[in-house]
Amino acid sequence: MRPEDLVVLKLGGSAITFKDRPLEADETTIKRLAGEIAASGVCKLIIVHGGGSFGHPLAHRYGIHEGLKGNWQLRGLAETHLAMEELNRLVVGALAAEGLPAVPLPPISCFTTRRGRISKAFLEPLRALLALGAVPVLYGDVVLDEAQGFAILSGDQITAYLALTLGASRVVLALCVDGVFTKDPLKHPDARLVERLRPEDLSALEAGGSAALDVTGGMGEKLREMAPVASAGVPVLLVNARVPGNVLKALRGEKVRGTLFLA
Amino acid sequence: MRPEDLVVLKLGGSAITFKDRPLEADETTIKRLAGEIAASGVCKLIIVHGGGSFGHPLAHRYGIHEGLKGNWQLRGLAETHLAMEELNRLVVGALAAEGLPAVPLPPISCFTTRRGRISKAFLEPLRALLALGAVPVLYGDVVLDEAQGFAILSGDQITAYLALTLGASRVVLALCVDGVFTKDPLKHPDARLVERLRPEDLSALEAGGSAALDVTGGMGEKLREMAPVASAGVPVLLVNARVPGNVLKALRGEKVRGTLFLA
Numbered sequence: 001m002r003p004e005d006l007v008v009l010k011l012g013g014s015a016i017t018f019k020d021r022p023l024e025a026d027e028t029t030i031k032r033l034a035g036e037i038a039a040s041g042v043c044k045l046i047i048v049h050g051g052g053s054f055g056h057p058l059a060h061r062y063g064i065h066e067g068l069k070g071n072w073q074l075r076g077l078a079e080t081h082l083a084m085e086e087l088n089r090l091v092v093g094a095l096a097a098e099g100l101p102a103v104p105l106p107p108i109s110c111f112t113t114r115r116g117r118i119s120k121a122f123l124e125p126l127r128a129l130l131a132l133g134a135v136p137v138l139y140g141d142v143v144l145d146e147a148q149g150f151a152i153l154s155g156d157q158i159t160a161y162l163a164l165t166l167g168a169s170r171v172v173l174a175l176c177v178d179g180v181f182t183k184d185p186l187k188h189p190d191a192r193l194v195e196r197l198r199p200e201d202l203s204a205l206e207a208g209g210s211a212a213l214d215v216t217g218g219m220g221e222k223l224r225e226m227a228p229v230a231s232a233g234v235p236v237l238l239v240n241a242r243v244p245g246n247v248l249k250a251l252r253g254e255k256v257r258g259t260l261f262l263a
Numbered sequence: 264m265r266p267e268d269l270v271v272l273k274l275g276g277s278a279i280t281f282k283d284r285p286l287e288a289d290e291t292t293i294k295r296l297a298g299e300i301a302a303s304g305v306c307k308l309i310i311v312h313g314g315g316s317f318g319h320p321l322a323h324r325y326g327i328h329e330g331l332k333g334n335w336q337l338r339g340l341a342e343t344h345l346a347m348e349e350l351n352r353l354v355v356g357a358l359a360a361e362g363l364p365a366v367p368l369p370p371i372s373c374f375t376t377r378r379g380r381i382s383k384a385f386l387e388p389l390r391a392l393l394a395l396g397a398v399p400v401l402y403g404d405v406v407l408d409e410a411q412g413f414a415i416l417s418g419d420q421i422t423a424y425l426a427l428t429l430g431a432s433r434v435v436l437a438l439c440v441d442g443v444f445t446k447d448p449l450k451h452p453d454a455r456l457v458e459r460l461r462p463e464d465l466s467a468l469e470a471g472g473s474a475a476l477d478v479t480g481g482m483g484e485k486l487r488e489m490a491p492v493a494s495a496g497v498p499v500l501l502v503n504a505r506v507p508g509n510v511l512k513a514l515r516g517e518k519v520r521g522t523l524f525l526a
Binding site: 068071074075077078079081082085089092093096099101102103104105106108109110111112120122124125128129132133134143144146149150 | 331334337338340341342344345348352355356359362364365366367368369371372373374375383385387388391392395396397406407409412413
């Protein structure tokens with residue numbers, strides 16, 4: 001891997017928070033991941049993290065994902081963003097403690113959407129930070145939407161957008177599962193990890209085909225978001241961040257258990 | 264004052280922090296000011312705050328204001344920004360506690376400069392937040408600079424820029440002094456408050472003229488930054504935020520002790 005190669009690392013919300021405990025971060029995992037990121041030696045890195053138990057409960061309580069319905073949601077917009085900022089502070093703090101010059105770039109201030117899809121992006125600060133050697137940190141956030149007032153912009157959409165726009169060499173998705181399975185592994189003991197996945201496998205499945213893939217939960221949406229990246233020839237590696245050393249290996253480009261999504 | 268009239272309120276760093284105590288905010292004053300802002304009933308409001316004892320010591324330690332000299336400053340860039348974010352969180356938290364939908368927009372993510380002057384600005388989120396009735400909160404920050412790597416973008420420059428670009432009806436500068444004096448009031452008991460100041464008075468002074476004005480400390484820089492606003496016919500009112508009720512009156516457009524800077 002060359003020093004000029006850009007890597008986009010997505011830290012899944014479910015990997016860094018306790019899904020069933022609102023506003024509770026898994027600080028032990030965050031600290032360990034920060035250590036792995038610092039040890040990886042990747043020079044040009046963007047980190048994007050999800051919201052997990054910070055963003056989702058508030059966004060749902062106020063119907064933020066449905067766009068503007070009434071003024072009572074304004075407070076929800078502010079609260080949802082502040083909750084995401086709180087999680088972001090823990091992530092950035094852990095990175096800083098490892099000596100990484102991490103700089104948060106809140107998506108609410110540098111992206112707008114149109115019906116939930118990115119319509120405008122102000123990437124000058126991000127590009128300049130990367131050129132200096134700093135580590136921009138973004139996250140799933142509530143953003144202003146040209147058509148519906150506001151919307152939830154997922155960390156996955158940001159990850160795919162940045163990887164394509166900035167020409168990333170690799171994307172690493174750090175999740176709380178090993179990758180994509182043939183069946184739901186929680187229900188089927190014979191479920192197998194899919195080590196190599198192509199965008200065509202996903203299209204076949206969507207067309208009602210017989211591809212043996214478990215895309216329940218958020219996995220289907222995640223793969224659809226990443227499909228243009230994989231199709232563009234940028235490897236997207238899904239690994240389990242709960243297993244120590246996985247993110248380190250994935251960042252270094254070493255062999256690691258997971259799913260490689262690539263055309 | 265009409266509901267569609269935009270007011271830009273600058274909370275001086277020296278009014279909301281203890282200048283002589285690094286990283287210590289004056290939380291009592293911040294809470295009181297949040298109460299006055301909420302009570303003012305201004306519908307369309309942008310708040311910009313200074314750094315005071317949060318931004319300045321770190322920025323100086325790392326020479327952030329001098330631009331990029333070496334990689335050792337990268338950590339300083341990140342630390343300076345995080346310190347400013349910390350102060351911002353206290354301000355936004357106090358506003359939220361008063362029921363105001365305050366949303367932070369960190370300048371590092373939506374402005375770039377060229378030799379310390381704003382060169383690019385991404386104002387879509389700010390405009391959209393105002394249209395929804397939310398209160399954008401910005402602050403003096405370290406930003407990326409096209410010519411020198413990075414720079415300090417002062418809250419005053421942001422205030423003047425937004426007031427002119429968005430067509431504010433009024434600017435209120437909440438300081439820790441009553442306004443502009445004829446002489447330094449700490450040294451001269453006969454110093455008089457200048458209640459009405461014109462941009463010409465400032466130009467006369469700079470041309471070596473005899474205008475009786477004390478522009479020591481940061482006051483001269485502040486007035487030079489605000490001169491284009493005052494010249495454009497937008498009233499800039501300087502008031503002492505340490506006096507309870509002053510910011511409330513200034514926001515409501517009521518009579519208050521201070522300096523009115525206007526062409």
